[in-house]
Amino acid sequence: xxxxxxxxxxxxxxxxxxxxxxxxxxxxxxxxxxxxxxxxxxxxxxxxxxxxxxxxxxxxxxxxxxxxxxxxxxxxxxxxxxxxxxxxxxxxxxxxxxxxxxxxxxxxxxx
Amino acid sequence: xxxxxxxxxxxxxxxxxxxxxxxxxxxxxxxxxxxxxxxxxxxxxxxxxxxxxxxxxxxxxxxxxxxxxxxxxxxxxxxxxxxxxxxxxxxxxxxxxxxxxxxxxxxxxxxxxxx
Numbered sequence: 146x147x148x149x150x151x152x153x154x155x156x157x158x159x160x161x162x163x164x165x166x167x168x169x170x171x172x173x174x175x176x177x178x179x180x181x182x183x184x185x186x187x188x189x190x191x192x193x194x195x196x197x198x199x200x201x202x203x204x205x206x207x208x209x210x211x212x213x214x215x216x217x218x219x220x221x222x223x224x225x226x227x228x229x230x231x232x233x234x235x236x237x238x239x240x241x242x243x244x245x246x247x248x249x250x251x252x253x254x255x256x
Numbered sequence: 257x258x259x260x261x262x263x264x265x266x267x268x269x270x271x272x273x274x275x276x277x278x279x280x281x282x283x284x285x286x287x288x289x290x291x292x293x294x295x296x297x298x299x300x301x302x303x304x305x306x307x308x309x310x311x312x313x314x315x316x317x318x319x320x321x322x323x324x325x326x327x328x329x330x331x332x333x334x335x336x337x338x339x340x341x342x343x344x345x346x347x348x349x350x351x352x353x354x355x356x357x358x359x360x361x362x363x364x365x366x367x368x369x370x371x
Binding site: 191247 | 365
């Protein structure tokens with residue numbers, strides 16, 4: 146599975162959009178981009194995934210560049226409860242057991 | 257009630273003791289996983305099981321063993337605990353449908369301290 150690079154931390158004001166970048170320059174054509182988050186010491190929680198089209202659900206939007214070498218997770222209206230570590234994971238769909246969590250991005254939403 | 261439960265939630269033990277961490281799920285999923293998390297690090301896969309008769313080692317299985325007693329239960333054992341096994345342990349489950357959408361559902365975690 147391709148390696149991902151995320152900034153270690155970022156701050157966001159409550160009510161504003163939070164844009165979380167992820168670089169995956171070695172991504173293969175059959176690899177998906179997944180995002181999970183982990184609120185302090187709780188189990189990780191799935192957010193969204195995508196292959197090449199932009200995706201949106203009730204939690205977030207995922208924007209994948211045309212060359213697929215990077216992506217951005219957007220939390221449209223960040224709340225204090227969105228403070229968490231966000232993990233960007235790249236893997237092929239068939240390797241569903243291989244959730245390889247790196248250090249992620251620690252997002253702090255401030256009032 | 258939570259779909260994925262872990263017991264105990266916290267445990268302090270001594271070096272050399274045998275410890276069992278238990279995981280139960282009511283989601284009806286075939287696949288179950290054990291991860292450990294060390295401070296400031298991501299999760300690392302210890303063992304995973306695709307069904308009751310299928311057990312597979314993950315990336316850090318040394319010093320651990322598992323038992324899949326039933327579809328809904330997956331236990332992790334430390335035969336002789338050592339201090340560097342002090343960590344936060346998570347159990348997770350996923351459906352067997354495969355494909356791109358294969359969300360893993362995590363339990364609340366067990367904080368284990370080995371003195």
